[in-house]
Amino acid sequence: MGDVAASGGYYIATPADRIFAEPTTITGxxxxxxxxxxxxxxxxxKLGITFDRVQT
Incomplete structure (x- = not known):
């Protein structure tokens, strides 16, 4: 992995047996x-229960 391996970059590497990254690689x-x-x-x-939604 290079400078950045966010979700997509990390995802495409998942089939590999090993994933190598530089110490400074930003991974997501x-x-x-x-x-x-x-x-x-x-x-x-019926019960007076309400919910709040949390999304990340």
Whole structure:
């Protein structure tokens, strides 16, 4: 890896057995997401539970 290996650069290197980077290479993580059923209105209306969304 060169100067920067952000999500895309790191992702394309994942099939390799080893990944080599310079000590000064800036690396990033591979994005992750999950899917959760939306039951907010039911929980809010029946139980008074509300949610805040966090996104990175």
């Amino acid at each position: 993580s591979i994005g992750v997401f999950g899917m959760i059923p939306y039951t907010g209105k039911m929980l809010e209306n």
